[in-house]
Amino acid sequence: MTNDQINQLQSSLRGKLIKADDPEYDTARKVYNGMIDKHPDAIAYCMDVADVVTCVNFARENKLLLAVRGGGHNAGGLGIADGALVIDLSEMKDINIDPVAKTVLVQGGCLLKEVDLATHGVGMAAPSGVFGTTGVAGLTLGGGIGYLTRKYGLAIDNLLEANVVLADGHYVKVSATENPDLFWALRGGGGNFGVVVSFLFKLHPVDTVYGGPILFDISESKEVMKFYRDFILNAPENLNGFFAFLTVPPHDPFPKELQLKKMCGVVWCYTGNPDEAAEVFKPVRTFKTPALDWCGPIPFPALQTMFDALMPAGLQWYWKADFVKELSDEAIDLHVKHGAAMPTPLSTMHMYPVNGAASRVDKNDSAWNFRDANWSMVIAGIDPDPSKKDVLINWARDYWTALHPYSEGGAYVNFIMDEGEERVKEVYADNFDKLASIKAKYDPMNLFRVNQNIKPKEAEVKVRIVNAEEKEVHKEGL
Numbered sequence: 001m002t003n004d005q006i007n008q009l010q011s012s013l014r015g016k017l018i019k020a021d022d023p024e025y026d027t028a029r030k031v032y033n034g035m036i037d038k039h040p041d042a043i044a045y046c047m048d049v050a051d052v053v054t055c056v057n058f059a060r061e062n063k064l065l066l067a068v069r070g071g072g073h074n075a076g077g078l079g080i081a082d083g084a085l086v087i088d089l090s091e092m093k094d095i096n097i098d099p100v101a102k103t104v105l106v107q108g109g110c111l112l113k114e115v116d117l118a119t120h121g122v123g124m125a126a127p128s129g130v131f132g133t134t135g136v137a138g139l140t141l142g143g144g145i146g147y148l149t150r151k152y153g154l155a156i157d158n159l160l161e162a163n164v165v166l167a168d169g170h171y172v173k174v175s176a177t178e179n180p181d182l183f184w185a186l187r188g189g190g191g192n193f194g195v196v197v198s199f200l201f202k203l204h205p206v207d208t209v210y211g212g213p214i215l216f217d218i219s220e221s222k223e224v225m226k227f228y229r230d231f232i233l234n235a236p237e238n239l240n241g242f243f244a245f246l247t248v249p250p251h252d253p254f255p256k257e258l259q260l261k262k263m264c265g266v267v268w269c270y271t272g273n274p275d276e277a278a279e280v281f282k283p284v285r286t287f288k289t290p291a292l293d294w295c296g297p298i299p300f301p302a303l304q305t306m307f308d309a310l311m312p313a314g315l316q317w318y319w320k321a322d323f324v325k326e327l328s329d330e331a332i333d334l335h336v337k338h339g340a341a342m343p344t345p346l347s348t349m350h351m352y353p354v355n356g357a358a359s360r361v362d363k364n365d366s367a368w369n370f371r372d373a374n375w376s377m378v379i380a381g382i383d384p385d386p387s388k389k390d391v392l393i394n395w396a397r398d399y400w401t402a403l404h405p406y407s408e409g410g411a412y413v414n415f416i417m418d419e420g421e422e423r424v425k426e427v428y429a430d431n432f433d434k435l436a437s438i439k440a441k442y443d444p445m446n447l448f449r450v451n452q453n454i455k456p457k458e459a460e461v462k463v464r465i466v467n468a469e470e471k472e473v474h475k476e477g478l
């Protein structure tokens with residue numbers, strides 16, 4: 001962007017515009033993943049819908065690369081880009097709860113922990129993820145897997161409406177009845193279709209839950225994983241638990257004798273009758289004696305933020321992911337081998353269950369395709385030290401390469417890095433074509449392309465351009 005452009009844009013915004021020579025620039029351009037080091041031209045801290053519309057129009061009219069940042073948690077750093085104008089939504093954090101309608105209207109800059117804390121005040125929650133510092137916007141637009149998925153579905157299964165600034169600058173409401181094609185695409189299609197300024201979610205009665213980690217020594221991972229596989233597929237839907245390989249952190253409050261030990265286990269969340277929790281967890285506690293059992297009554301927002309402090313922003317992250325339907329004994333042997341080889345204390349592998357309520361939605365009812373998978377698996381190499389980058393990447397790639405043949409082929413869009421066009425096609429499988437058509441309708445020039453990009457279907461773009469030109473000729477004729 002030229003200085004003139006920057007001055008012109010700043011004078012039209014209520015929010016602040018940070019540019020490369022501002023002292024705040026280096027902090028402002030950071031995202032959660034420390035491996036990402038992008039230099040945008042300017043970052044606009046939008047204050048309201050008008051600011052977002054101004055930035056979208058300005059980027060389109062001046063042919064600028066446009067990026068949109070919600071919580072900045074994206075693994076591939078797709079909330080920011082070199083040379084881009086970035087729309088940052090972190091100043092837009094309004095949360096409006098309607099306890100009678102049981103809904104919450106959330107602005108696009110909110111983090112999960114902010115929404116959870118607000119809705120906890122009325123004893124309710126909207127299904128989202130398992131990590132408080134994640135952005136609601138990016139998580140929801142990709143799908144949203146979390147502690148409430150088995151009982152209430154994905155975040156998108158609880159999305160009632162979204163308010164969106166489109167590529168042409170129009171501000172529209174999107175729901176099952178208004179712009180229904182766009183509503184279909186937004187539920188899993190990522191940031192491809194516009195800037196979502198606010199989301200209206202359904203709330204559920206989730207207050208104090210019974211949850212937390214139950215861990216075992218890594219030498220027991222084969223039995224633990226087999227037990228988990230058989231148990232979670234048949235467990236009541238108000239019981240959720242993701243499997244993890246991890247290392248016990250080397251500090252309080254973790255027991256000294258376990259610190260820095262590699263472990264495996266499950267982080268549980270039970271939302272059923274608290275009087276029945278002991279009975280529900282009996283099989284989990286009796287099939288083997290856990291090395292650490294921190295599962296008990298806990299306010300839902302506390303469970304959601306339990307791991308935030310262990311994973312501060314700025315660490316190096318490298319992710320590989322897949323959906324999994326069958327977890328065979330053969331696959332478990334490979335998990336045991338690669339799990340035990342975690343290269344750094346923060347590296348991890350998670351398997352999030354997506355069976356239950358999420359699997360009752362048809363795979364073509366929203367953009368999120370893999371409704372028949374049982375788990376969403378993510379392998380994450382993590383460390384504070386940038387010099388470990390190659391070690392993290394190599395471990396995650398080797399692990400993924402070994403397990404990929406046992407997967408469904410596609411992955412959860414929010415668990416992949418920037419892995420190219422073919423991988424995006426695998427993510428959406430037989431929904432991809434429809435997404436490309438909807439993209440051609442709402443963003444024919446691919447203004448929103450800093451994301452897991454779905455290119456507009458070429459043939460339909462041509463028709464739209466011809467139609468638009470004809471309209472111009474018609475207007476001129478008048």
Ligand SMILES: Cc1cc2nc3c(=O)[nH]c(=O)nc-3n(C[C@H](O)[C@H](O)[C@H](O)COP(=O)(O)OP(=O)(O)OC[C@H]3O[C@@H](n4cnc5c(N)ncnc54)[C@H](O)[C@@H]3O)c2cc1C
Binds near residue numbers: 075415451
């Ligand atoms: C520590 C950690 C824990 C996680 N846990 C979970 C989990 O439990 N469940 C889960 O499902 N996922 C989880 N994720 C993945 C997470 O969903 C993705 O990283 C997601 O992209 C984060 O959204 P964000 O808004 O923070 O990201 P950003 O980097 O800001 O944006 C991500 C993408 O969404 C687009 N986008 C953001 N906001 C908007 C908007 N308002 N309108 C249009 N497009 C927008 C961006 O352009 C970008 O392409 C986790 C990630 C991390 C790092």
